[in-house]
Amino acid sequence: MRGVDIDVQAASSMGIVGESGSGKTVMCRAAMGLLRGGNVRSSGSVVFDGDEIGNLPSADVRKYFGTGMAMIFQDPMTALNPVRRIGSQLAESLVIRLGMNKKAARDRAAELLALVRIPDPEATLRKFPGQLSGGMRQRVVIATAIACKPKLLFADEPTTALDVTVQAQILELLSDLRRDLNMAMALVTHDLGVVANHTDYVTVLYAGLVVEQAPTTKLFTSMRMPYTEALLKSIPRLDQPSGGRMPMIGGRLPDPTNPEPGCPFAPRCPYVQDRCRSEVPPLTTAADGHVYRCFYPIGGHG
Amino acid sequence: MKAKTTSIVDVLKRLAQLLLVVIGATFLLSLLLRLLPVGLKELYVTGLFEEDRQRQIKELGLDRNAFSYYLHWLWDFVRGDFGRIVLPGGGGESVASHVGRALPKTLQLVFYTQIFALAVAIPLGILSAYRAGRRTDRFVSYGLFTAASVPNFVLGLLLALIVGAKLEWLPPLGYVPISESFVDHIRGMVLPVLSLGIPLIASYTRLLRTDVIATLREDFVTMAVAKGLSDRRILFTHVLRPSSVTLLTAAALNMGALIGGSLVIERVFSIPGLGTEIGFAIFGRQYFALQAYVALVAVGYVVFNSVIDVIVGIVDPRTRERRGA
Numbered sequence: 001m002r003g004v005d006i007d008v009q010a011a012s013s014m015g016i017v018g019e020s021g022s023g024k025t026v027m028c029r030a031a032m033g034l035l036r037g038g039n040v041r042s043s044g045s046v047v048f049d050g051d052e053i054g055n056l057p058s059a060d061v062r063k064y065f066g067t068g069m070a071m072i073f074q075d076p077m078t079a080l081n082p083v084r085r086i087g088s089q090l091a092e093s094l095v096i097r098l099g100m101n102k103k104a105a106r107d108r109a110a111e112l113l114a115l116v117r118i119p120d121p122e123a124t125l126r127k128f129p130g131q132l133s134g135g136m137r138q139r140v141v142i143a144t145a146i147a148c149k150p151k152l153l154f155a156d157e158p159t160t161a162l163d164v165t166v167q168a169q170i171l172e173l174l175s176d177l178r179r180d181l182n183m184a185m186a187l188v189t190h191d192l193g194v195v196a197n198h199t200d201y202v203t204v205l206y207a208g209l210v211v212e213q214a215p216t217t218k219l220f221t222s223m224r225m226p227y228t229e230a231l232l233k234s235i236p237r238l239d240q241p242s243g244g245r246m247p248m249i250g251g252r253l254p255d256p257t258n259p260e261p262g263c264p265f266a267p268r269c270p271y272v273q274d275r276c277r278s279e280v281p282p283l284t285t286a287a288d289g290h291v292y293r294c295f296y297p298i299g300g301h302g
Numbered sequence: 303m304k305a306k307t308t309s310i311v312d313v314l315k316r317l318a319q320l321l322l323v324v325i326g327a328t329f330l331l332s333l334l335l336r337l338l339p340v341g342l343k344e345l346y347v348t349g350l351f352e353e354d355r356q357r358q359i360k361e362l363g364l365d366r367n368a369f370s371y372y373l374h375w376l377w378d379f380v381r382g383d384f385g386r387i388v389l390p391g392g393g394g395e396s397v398a399s400h401v402g403r404a405l406p407k408t409l410q411l412v413f414y415t416q417i418f419a420l421a422v423a424i425p426l427g428i429l430s431a432y433r434a435g436r437r438t439d440r441f442v443s444y445g446l447f448t449a450a451s452v453p454n455f456v457l458g459l460l461l462a463l464i465v466g467a468k469l470e471w472l473p474p475l476g477y478v479p480i481s482e483s484f485v486d487h488i489r490g491m492v493l494p495v496l497s498l499g500i501p502l503i504a505s506y507t508r509l510l511r512t513d514v515i516a517t518l519r520e521d522f523v524t525m526a527v528a529k530g531l532s533d534r535r536i537l538f539t540h541v542l543r544p545s546s547v548t549l550l551t552a553a554a555l556n557m558g559a560l561i562g563g564s565l566v567i568e569r570v571f572s573i574p575g576l577g578t579e580i581g582f583a584i585f586g587r588q589y590f591a592l593q594a595y596v597a598l599v600a601v602g603y604v605v606f607n608s609v610i611d612v613i614v615g616i617v618d619p620r621t622r623e624r625r626g627a
């Protein structure tokens with residue numbers, strides 16, 4: 001991950017898009033200070049609500065978790081503790097973070113389950129995660145994340161592990177909750193379609209770099225980055241005749257541990273020029289606030 | 303996935319399995335008796351007159367074939383009749399009264415040892431997993447490795463000699479029943495429990511450490527961190543339970559080894575438990591008493607394992623699902 005600068009405004013939603021391996025999950029976890037282990041070297045800053053939390057020791061960052069920021073994980077099958085009942089996992093943060101008593105926390109937990117549209121919340125509280133379907137589990141994960149009314153919610157590919165039929169429901173739920181609870185949301189996905197429907201701003205990541213950033217509507221009407229264009233073209237569309245080969249972005253992501261000089265997208269870019277191979281293009285902010293990282297943007301420098 | 307509730311049928315099935323195991327084990331045991339390279343008749347049948355000899359042979363069941371002998375033995379065993387200590391000329395104390403005196407002492411020793419070993423190994427295992435690869439972890443693992451490489455009877459002798467005889471902190475040998483003095487009972491048990499338990503701690507800690515390290519990589523742990531819980535709370539409420547199945551199973555399997563170990567340790571500390579009785583039976587060639595003792599150990603082993611099975615099911619509901627599937 002290099003040069004990532006993402007700014008999520010209060011109560012807005014930001015889509016973070018990129019192929020798998022482009023650093024979306026890493027960014028999310030880094031932002032929450034959840035990266036641990038020996039091979040992580042981090043520098044940079046995370047500013048939350050005006051407080052610089054990137055350099056705080058992890059115990060101090062914890063006080064922002066749950067109440068300030070919360071996170072929804074990719075795979076609801078692994079995000080819940082398999083040996084504890086839903087109720088105790090959900091009530092836990094209420095008791096510990098909000099200081100509720102057990103009884104109140106349990107009632108609130110049932111309310112939260114109702115809020116994420118789980119039928120029969122009371123019965124669900126007594127169940128183990130293994131007794132629920134993937135979609136229901138993801139609802140529980142969402143309920144846990146919003147339990148302490150966070151200001152910012154990270155949703156890391158919240159639907160990729162789910163059935164296609166429930167994906168739309170979960171996204172709908174997230175959008176509604178965000179509006180009702182006045183949260184900001186960072187929605188990480190590889191699906192530009194999801195971004196188009198559920199976010200206000202979009203950040204496109206490529207090989208751990210921010211390559212384009214714009215309000216969602218503007219990104220789709222006047223994109224600047226060749227990479228974003230390629231990404232958009234690779235979505236199968238219903239309004240175009242099928243049968244043709246699905247366009248794919250040729251080539252592979254560069255090796256992040258061994259970056260080559262020049263624009264990281266150069267080996268796959270249809271507009272590549274000599275300059276792209278020797279210099280990394282800087283992030284450029286156009287007059288209209290559209291941010292991109294390219295020497296030869298589509299539509300010219302605006 | 304549907305929840306699998308334990309039905310009566312499951313319980314009955316389980317009981318039937320247990321019964322089969324016990325029957326199989328005891329039958330093999332009674333066959334072994336016949337395969338001994340000692341002529342049982344020469345050993346035990348000492349009557350001078352043919353009449354006495356016939357009576358003794360009948361009493362010991364040596365006139366029956368292996369199968370009928372076993373059935374008779376089983377019938378007696380189930381009713382708590384374990385036979386008698388065989389004395390020249392017949393008659394001797396009943397094995398059941400030996401068992402009644404010895405068994406509680408051994409059970410106490412074994413249970414105290416398990417509780418002690420688990421009570422030390424659980425925090426140590428969690429700590430060394432939490433600090434995996436760091437100094438604390440290495441310190442713990444070297445320490446335990448050293449402790450585990452000392453055989454328990456050597457440890458027992460050393461403890462009896464140093465703590466017991468030299469420093470006189472604790473009695474170096476002897477057993478005091480709870481009914482006499484609870485404090486003295488515990489004081490007498492400390493050294494034997496230490497000698498049996500310390501090598502166990504090493505293996506328990508290592509098992510738990512491995513499982514905790516695996517659990518710490520799970521998403522639900524990261525999620526617990528993201529909930530803003532403290533590390534201590536996460537370790538004990540989220541990580542310990544899903545990591546403890548291997549440990550519990552190992553504790554159950556160790557039951558046999560522990561009883562074997564107590565055979566030696568009881569002698570070191572002069573505790574008149576089942577181990578001591580088994581020792582006497584072996585050296586005194588009391589093969590019929592030995593058969594009863596070993597059968598009891600087998601039954602206890604099987605019962606303890608099924609108790610642990612139930613506990614594992616409560617601790618980790620995933621195992622219930624797996625078994626139900």
Ligand code: SF4
Binds near residue numbers: 264269294
């Ligand atoms: S800088 Fe060059 S290679 Fe990189 S995206 Fe722009 S045109 Fe393509």
